[in-house]
Amino acid sequence: MTAGGPVDGVVLGLPSPRLRPYVARYVGYRERADLPLVRREVAGAFVVLILGWGAPLDVEDPRSGGPSAYGVDSFVAGTFDGWCRTRTVGVGEGVELLLAPLAARRIFGLPMDELANRAVDVTALPGGWLDRLRCRLAAAPGWPERFALLDAALAARLAGSEPVDPRVAWAWRRLTASGGLTSIGWLAGELGWSRRHLAVRFRREVGLSPKTTARLLRFQRAYAALTGPACSAPPIPDDDAPGGGTEAPGDGADAPAGGAGASGESAKPGGGAGQPGGGAGGALGGAGELADGWAQLAARCGYYDQSHLIRDFREFAGDTPAALLAARTAATAGR
Template structure:
């Protein structure tokens, strides 16, 4: 059986504010393969044509998707797991939430903390796109097809509310550190109105989105490689490197950062930094 293949594609420049990257994959799993997928303020879209998988939120099995090759997930405010066996193939996209709102055509409050088969979204265009992707001859051709399809979809759907676009840009630009009161004042909204509008369209409260954005920065820092200088070798060990990073990222202290890692990734930074840790969502 051929080995695993992973190919990263970069969306066309006009799409990059909306789509982080394309990840094409063909991965054999002769035995059950189970992964922990970290939480995030993004939306995961998988368009696949290989072995099906299960996407499960350990907190609530009814929010899971079972036996799917193509699905949309999130945003999630806790980690979930995926499991599969066989040869998986497809493309994974990480979408900014308000871009996902336009691409999918539904408020993200309907998808928060849920995994939903693409075939159940109502509009069949993504299911048709999945079939066309499977028929393409190679990854560059698939990525070109995705560029065209997403550009057309976004061109046909305007922003839900430009003030929400501004709110997301400010929150993401601050790495989740911008306070909700400050954000509401900048928009000329009450905190209650901001929470209601943001929650409806983004699927998260501004406070939770800020926590996830902050965590994503910390997780990406971990994924880039070993920390400079001494690193912790056991969960809960004192680590000046992570303590400094916690302060830089806007956490109260290192314990605060570790609590978020346990909730959003299911493990401490020290455990995730060890050999064998993996998530396909690198933040």
């Protein structure tokens, strides 16, 4: 598909090898919505960058009572601990990137707590480099050229960036590798910090507290079981230690990867080009799954019980697991 092609769809691009610890993939998209298209986006411990041209997008956080961003075609959405809605109409085209928070910290050069629970128009970010990149992407003749522009721009940003705090990177890797099951008290103790100090340092680099991040990682693991194939966090070397030992590529900012977006529409603008998972096992069988199936999923993903799982789904996805699975099954059957 070329930039001016008449067919709606997506094009997936693989970043250059040196960028893969930071960015899982590029998702180019073109879609037409003759009527307002509304999607529900789930929460996640990841950062979304959309560089688009064409139809603008509204992003609404129901907790705020109003739009988080209105009429934007390009924005950065930080780590979110609640679900939100996006709305668009018309023809939109652009590219979506899903970033681990530590990668976003280096690429954007901003403390991640400044972006948490926000969708920020790229024109409001320092330096103007993202808006200039958007213009170059829009003018490029096709997707191979656009993906090459992204490679060059992101590599330049990383080359000039400061590394993240290695102690926070270590804590992040421990949390992601365990699917959010590592004790926050244990992490603080291993670092020689109080839980409060760990929370302050962690928010600056990741955007949310370690406790909230752990909850999101557990949710992502369960959500991946409903929406797509499982994916696992990179293994942690045996000699990994806080502030020393073996460092994973990119300061532990391993790129997220995963299944489908909350709406069941893979790789659509603002639609979540995949939720990072934590090794959640296979997808459930269907919307009529017995209660024991949900209880098993809850236990596998580190929840106390089924009701604990359902509470987190309501908070982070806006509905119960059964309702989300039923909607996804119905949408798939209708295609």
